[in-house]
Amino acid sequence: QVQLVESGGGLVQPGASLRLSCVTSGLTLDDFAIGWFRQAPGKEREGVSCASSYGATFESESVKGRFTIVRENAENTVYLQMNNLKPEDSAVYFCAADYYSCGSSWYRGRFAHWGQGTLVNVSS
Secondary structure: OOOEEEOOEEEEEEOOOOEEEEEEEEOHHHHHEEEEEEEEOOOOOEEEEEOOOOEEEEEEEOOOOOEEEEEEHHHHHHEEEEOOOOHHHHHEEEEEEEEEOOOOHHHHOOEEEEEEEEEEEEOO
């Protein structure tokens, strides 16, 4: 049974940093692409970043240069390092897994396995 568990969210001030973790089990992380998505109240889910099994990474324009996705396959964990956070980054953040590649439409969120989410609130 595949499980994804996110953690690391919280309340921070604008300009701060957070590192989200996605701990995986029930799969061989080396073979899977991991995506990070977010959903703010009243808004549609948005693709944030994705890392394919072979190392290619993708970020949305809204987070490029501020967020970095990092795979630690030996730890069965994928991190999302978020720097210079802005109020518009506030959302529930989810990680998701699908076999091998992010694909050109990764941001649409067609992933097989999903975690429960962790809340990020950026506010002064």
